[in-house]
Amino acid sequence: MTAPMDNRSEGLGMYDLVAQLFPICRSITGDGVRRTLEIIKAHIPLETYEVPTGTKAFDWTVPKEWNIRDAYVLDPRGEKVIDFQRNNLHVLGYSTPVDKTVTLAELQEHLHSLPEQSNAIPYVTSYYEERWGFCVADLVRNTLSDGEYRVVIDSELQEGHLTYGELVIPGSSSQEVLLSTYVCHPSMANNELSGPAVATWLAKWIAGAPRRYTYRLVFIPETIGSIVYLSRNLNHLKEHVIAGFNVTCVGDDRAYSFLPSRNGGTLADRVALNVLQDTHPEFKAYSFLERGSDERQYCSPGVDLPVVSVMRSKYGCYPEYHTSLDNLELVSPQGLQGAFNVLRDCLEVIERNDIYRTTCLGEPQLGRRGLYPTLSTRTSYNSVRTIMDVLAYADGSNDLLDVSERIGAPVLSLLPVIDTLVDSGLLSGVETED
Amino acid sequence: MTAPMDNRSEGLGMYDLVAQLFPICRSITGDGVRRTLEIIKAHIPLETYEVPTGTKAFDWTVPKEWNIRDAYVLDPRGEKVIDFQRNNLHVLGYSTPVDKTVTLAELQEHLHSLPEQSNAIPYVTSYYEERWGFCVADLVRNTLSDGEYRVVIDSELQEGHLTYGELVIPGSSSQEVLLSTYVCHPSMANNELSGPAVATWLAKWIAGAPRRYTYRLVFIPETIGSIVYLSRNLNHLKEHVIAGFNVTCVGDDRAYSFLPSRNGGTLADRVALNVLQDTHPEFKAYSFLERGSDERQYCSPGVDLPVVSVMRSKYGCYPEYHTSLDNLELVSPQGLQGAFNVLRDCLEVIERNDIYRTTCLGEPQLGRRGLYPTLSTRTSYNSVRTIMDVLAYADGSNDLLDVSERIGAPVLSLLPVIDTLVDSGLLSGVETED
């Protein structure tokens, strides 16, 4: 269906985008999100939306917009022991502004560190209660001696907007495949600059050929962003989306992971499981009970979109998660490429997942079509077994994924078989209403 | 829902009732049943019914009423080697009267003993064919020497009645929960004075607070009693009973056991399995093919009531079963209390087993309700996982037992979560037609 692509260049391209976006201090609102979306627009024609502070969205309200210019802590000797300019994780997300001198004891109440991972700066936020704070490696925290500390956070928390990006790539059908990723994390790489990078390259791939389905890609802040997006688009999404993927944690090279939809069994679940079992049989299948990203909203009762996650190392399940160690060394061109390939395979299968029906009763005479050995020995049937099995189960009720499951052959391996049989006139797609 | 109760006192109370009832010689009819029900009436307001001999009930006919005053065997030296006054199991249940002298050989034809359990008097009956006989420990039987024996059974078998008790405790709904137990066994404790005792204490507990469902408790002779009861109440029961429990073998402290309904999957099956898996995961699950009590009638084709058995050591599955060794030492306050607790838990869950639905789309903002940490760290989600999982599966189609099974959390543990969420306005019960 598509021309072969240079895998290496895709992985490198995605890695370059991750690296370019890495220094920006993102949060669920603010200029970090805007700058991120602007950079992505250099690759794909995202439409951006601004939703005002105070807008109601289901049970939520769009919060104030947060922006930050600088933050640091000066120790009693006037040295910058904590410096936002060196790592934007140092500031508690959504910190209110502060500029004062405090004792070490008071400072400690505003510090966050990980004693069990003493070299890592943790990622901590306080979106919905106003606080100030700093995040710091526990090793550094332990060096702080008594005395007066100057704490400065030059931030603003005020009426503004929540920003998100959207790209709709029309196909011949109005039915849609949804790809959702988030752009609200500061300098972390697997979770979460890998998602926007892979989603961007998937958009390029989708746009590179005519598609059957319409593709909807959204680049949003996590949780509040998907809630806002759903509250504005719910009816349309429920009517049109046949499969969706939450694109997150797709950058390292240590694992493949799958998280199903709430009740499982959707087209997205089926295709992802089929492709992963084929291409990465060692993948780790999680339960929906282990969810933790925007499928929490997409799959919530009454929303019920068929959204799954195909990941590399899943959020919460790798030691660097939500710390400064989730950095550009953790992700790799190979890691990004692997996730891209699986998701692209899923999309390709979705495009092809018709219900097929044989065009004759009984087995067709493959021999006169050059598809069966004319000399019948005791092994001749084996050479055409997959063709025969596809014909046997293409009965007008099984879709291609069903056929794949019934005959125990990966769906990707069936695509050329289907082409051959359709070209020979032995198989035809059953009309469905899309 | 209910005030905490002193566990020890319940167990002791039930044990005292078992001990009080133990000496009475019960059978499927007769004054033993009447006296038993009278004693129980001191605890709960049972209504008693008398059904005349000869009454047709489905395929059966109420038999003659049997009463017995005394029975013994005098050996050649005139010594009472078998004495009904010492243990009422010594007489074959429903023995016709006899008073004659027989040879040892003839006596042997009327003796029943257990060579493999030589110190136990077996429990044997002959309800539907007129016979006389004695049951005796094999050890004793083996000491009998040749000579003339006087055999006396001072019993009556004549037109009379079958007696049973019933208590209906009305709830706000006309839908009913059925508890059935039997009062036809002579001096045996686990099978079967534990059942009437636990059923009596359950009735006290039910009556101790307003209930949603109506509770129907029946104290009947086994088999003929349930058949008679069904024949008189079938339409009402089929229309109203949503769950039922055959309360039997609930007195020892060695095991928990479960016997399902005929096809499984009823509300009674689901709640009993959920509670047992939670509170006594080592419980033994039997098949309906291993049935042997009144579920044989309640679950028969065309009757099809949703009746299960939650037991301690199941009838037929412990060595003392149907012998004189099933005595007051076999059962204990702790044993009775354990069964009472499980059955009470089941009733409590049935009262609460609504279908719930979230009141908003997407996840609610728990933070502003004090249900979610305002500081978001990498572990903050874990603290609210159960709340989130309940919200995710309370989708208006799953009842609480479904939710429990889907999220892998015992239903008992969900009751306070449901309270919190309903109080917060985040969850509401879906109206059903009860």
Add this chain to the structure above:
Amino acid sequence: MTAPMDNRSEGLGMYDLVAQLFPICRSITGDGVRRTLEIIKAHIPLETYEVPTGTKAFDWTVPKEWNIRDAYVLDPRGEKVIDFQRNNLHVLGYSTPVDKTVTLAELQEHLHSLPEQSNAIPYVTSYYEERWGFCVADLVRNTLSDGEYRVVIDSELQEGHLTYGELVIPGSSSQEVLLSTYVCHPSMANNELSGPAVATWLAKWIAGAPRRYTYRLVFIPETIGSIVYLSRNLNHLKEHVIAGFNVTCVGDDRAYSFLPSRNGGTLADRVALNVLQDTHPEFKAYSFLERGSDERQYCSPGVDLPVVSVMRSKYGCYPEYHTSLDNLELVSPQGLQGAFNVLRDCLEVIERNDIYRTTCLGEPQLGRRGLYPTLSTRTSYNSVRTIMDVLAYADGSNDLLDVSERIGAPVLSLLPVIDTLVDSGLLSGVETED
């Protein structure tokens, strides 16, 4: 239902028929088929049909008719190194006539042998492309030295007919059980003279007593024969056939095998599995993906007949398959008898597989019918457990196979129980529309 038969004589009778048919050179058309059917007609009143060359059947066309008188190869010294008269497998099936002298090199291009099984003559055909060739043991092939070879095949390939046999044994119902076997293989015994022999003896057994169902037996060439037969009878078969068996590979004594219908779960699947699990629990269950005989046609999409195969050693799964080693030593009277017994048991169960319903509510009082011990001890229930279990699950929705599966008792063992209960008036068959 039927008089006991002398097992030994059936097996011997079938073996004799196999031996009588063995020398005939059969193919998918020609006089070999006709002579085979004539011999079978001495046992059962087959109707034979002739379908002209060129007749369309679904995607296929009836090929030219092939007949052969002789074939041989003379080596440079004039010795017959390959001789059709000694084994008809020596000639490639459907070989065109040839009579010429060739070099060893040219001869080799027309020889087929099995290097890995060097003493076996392979069975090879070329039905749909015109060729000539010889099949030979690899041991012999390796002895051929350079020189001129005379090759003679005295065959004819011309307009003619495809021949098949059919026998319909009417029962009281117009619903049918289909038995299909094939008569197109030259001198091979398990695959495939065992099939026609066992089918012939099944026909005798069926005709030996009044039957509920109508039985349709077809003796056809494989693949093209079933396609032709289906194309002429499809509507009738789809309307009437409730179960079918492809009778193939039923002659050796090494294994029992089962191959299901395309989606499984039909009456034929259920009865065959139940009987095999009971009588030959070591049987090998294959998947439909391992099919290779006429179920390929009978179970094809749109045809969808409920056809399974109950076999001894399955085609393709024993070393002698499709070689001269599949001979009269491979099959045995015992082997044929075993397959016959299983298939006869299946037919007997199908005849009896009603939906039954108890005639009373609750358990019936078995005691007054002499079906329950009047003396009730702690083991008395065990003696009637199967009766009680049948009564419990004969609820007007389960058929006898369902009951068997639910209660874990082989369906064959339930037939006398059903008789007893029906005779006692405790069970009645539910009217169905056959």
